[in-house]
Amino acid sequence: MSAPVVSIRNLSHAFGALTVLHELSLDIQPGEYVVLLGPSGSGKTTLLSILGGFLQPTNGAVLIDGRDCTHMPPAKRPTTTVFQDYALFPHMSVGANVAFGLRMNGVAKAERQRLARETLALVGLEQVLDKRPHQLSGGQRQRVALARALVMKPRLLLLDEPLGALDLGLRRQMQEELKAIQKRVGTAFVHVTHDQEEAMALADLLLVMQDGRIVDQGNPERVYTQPSTRFSATFMGENTLIDAEVTEISGTTAILRTALGTLALDRPGIRKGKATLTVRPENLRLGTAPSGRVSLGSGEVAESVFQGSYRKAVVRTGSGGDILLKLPVDMPVGIGERVEVHAELRHIGLLQE
Amino acid sequence: MNRFLDLIAGLYALVAYGFIYLPIVVLVLFSFQASRFPLPPFTGPSLRWYGEVLGDSKFTGAMVNSVVVGVVSSAVAVLLGFLAAYGCARMRDRLGGAIRALLIAPLSVSYLIIGMGLVVLFNWAGVPKSLLAVGIGHVVINLPLCFAILYSQMSDNIIRLEQAARDLGAREWQVLSLVVAPVLWPALLASFVLSLTLSWDEFLIAFLLTRFETTLPVEIWTLLRSGLNPKANAIGAVVFGVSILMVVLAELAIFGKGTKKS
Numbered sequence: 001m002s003a004p005v006v007s008i009r010n011l012s013h014a015f016g017a018l019t020v021l022h023e024l025s026l027d028i029q030p031g032e033y034v035v036l037l038g039p040s041g042s043g044k045t046t047l048l049s050i051l052g053g054f055l056q057p058t059n060g061a062v063l064i065d066g067r068d069c070t071h072m073p074p075a076k077r078p079t080t081t082v083f084q085d086y087a088l089f090p091h092m093s094v095g096a097n098v099a100f101g102l103r104m105n106g107v108a109k110a111e112r113q114r115l116a117r118e119t120l121a122l123v124g125l126e127q128v129l130d131k132r133p134h135q136l137s138g139g140q141r142q143r144v145a146l147a148r149a150l151v152m153k154p155r156l157l158l159l160d161e162p163l164g165a166l167d168l169g170l171r172r173q174m175q176e177e178l179k180a181i182q183k184r185v186g187t188a189f190v191h192v193t194h195d196q197e198e199a200m201a202l203a204d205l206l207l208v209m210q211d212g213r214i215v216d217q218g219n220p221e222r223v224y225t226q227p228s229t230r231f232s233a234t235f236m237g238e239n240t241l242i243d244a245e246v247t248e249i250s251g252t253t254a255i256l257r258t259a260l261g262t263l264a265l266d267r268p269g270i271r272k273g274k275a276t277l278t279v280r281p282e283n284l285r286l287g288t289a290p291s292g293r294v295s296l297g298s299g300e301v302a303e304s305v306f307q308g309s310y311r312k313a314v315v316r317t318g319s320g321g322d323i324l325l326k327l328p329v330d331m332p333v334g335i336g337e338r339v340e341v342h343a344e345l346r347h348i349g350l351l352q353e
Numbered sequence: 354m355n356r357f358l359d360l361i362a363g364l365y366a367l368v369a370y371g372f373i374y375l376p377i378v379v380l381v382l383f384s385f386q387a388s389r390f391p392l393p394p395f396t397g398p399s400l401r402w403y404g405e406v407l408g409d410s411k412f413t414g415a416m417v418n419s420v421v422v423g424v425v426s427s428a429v430a431v432l433l434g435f436l437a438a439y440g441c442a443r444m445r446d447r448l449g450g451a452i453r454a455l456l457i458a459p460l461s462v463s464y465l466i467i468g469m470g471l472v473v474l475f476n477w478a479g480v481p482k483s484l485l486a487v488g489i490g491h492v493v494i495n496l497p498l499c500f501a502i503l504y505s506q507m508s509d510n511i512i513r514l515e516q517a518a519r520d521l522g523a524r525e526w527q528v529l530s531l532v533v534a535p536v537l538w539p540a541l542l543a544s545f546v547l548s549l550t551l552s553w554d555e556f557l558i559a560f561l562l563t564r565f566e567t568t569l570p571v572e573i574w575t576l577l578r579s580g581l582n583p584k585a586n587a588i589g590a591v592v593f594g595v596s597i598l599m600v601v602l603a604e605l606a607i608f609g610k611g612t613k614k615s
Binding site for chain 1: 510513514516517518519520521522523524527532535536538
């Protein structure tokens, strides 16, 4: 692995008596798309502000290309920010907005016009060069803000809920474009959002934040199917959590006892004692477990609702609580039926906190 | 029945507007009087008195003084108000609140009190009665107004624009001159024109703080002391015309922006 673009070391921040970031450390690799996901108040925006230089951390350091930038003002940093409300200069044309940073850095007029046009073309907007921001649609403004930040060729681009102001359809479309543009320019992006779908679609590295701490980090697929904390298991989408106890370990294989029965899981780093199993509703099926799948016990169908692309069902197990399932719609299931629930081993997450 | 009510309403409106505008109409009408007294019967129209006013260096000089005092003091009040508003917008704590209150409070103090205070202070500090003293007085009365107008426009939106400008490498003076001032341009213009209007026909402070060289309202007052004269009407009409012009400019600056946005 090459040297990281950004190294965050033991970063803490407090607003008065309220600590919003706790001893955070993180490396960001060149060209990596990092998404900070968390509820409001989890510290994700504070972290972004510190990376952008708008906020001085109480403790810790931010290194960009190995250089300490902790107390460097935003103007001097090799970072640029796409603000939540875009913060486009309303009195300037789109072209002047995009060229603003170059102008501040003393780039000659002809050159900055050329670069502004080139960057607007990159985001697919060269035709609006002479328009004013208020003449553009929300999605276009978003892209102008992106162009204005990208034209500076930053080492790190920061995006503060960049799609938050757009309606759902446009958000999904912009999300794809954002990812494509990021791959094209190869700049490391740090993107803050509270939209899990957006986070999973965009991230190379997904960081789940809660109360000023990174509670889970990894590629989105891993974080989704095998969350490493209870918070990330429940914050991202629906999940069923089953209490368990690790009773025996041989090698990397552990025997877990739950209220619904016993099963064996092959996981490194597992230890004896309390544990929680997690399993996503779409990874569960009904019936006798075929080979390669493992039974999670049985219960009575308490709910079965057609939801369009899937059928939502709840299996009440009594002692083990309720299990939530998203079944294919063509799989009929009647309320009151006694059924067995099974899943693939790799889809079962294990938490030990 | 409805007709009758409409008639009553129409009459009422006529009386109300008459009450407000009749004095001005009379003033302007008799400024065109041909004879020596601004009293009926109307003998004009004639531009005789306008000619006399414009030929009298005492009045044209006072008019120039009023314009200079107005423009300079308004520019200073807007600049100081802008900088104060810019700074206060960044102080969301109790100290910021106290500074804001102190800056706006003079709005509630009468011009007479402010004028007397300035007379005492300038006397003590050795500043002679002069146009400079009036100018300072007008900055004192207009600064709170400019501050209040400009502070109300310093939204979070502007603070984010500043952040964006700094992020892109702008230095503080560039943030102010290239982003904040242009965005606040209508509010800056409006507070300037409002200050100018208030300074243009301010009498009390100008009266208390000048001696030989003075402003137009003080000159009119001197003229009126020797009795009614169509010349005073002519000057009054000019003052009124200029005031109206400035109010229209201010309205265009404030509401012109609103219509462009929607």
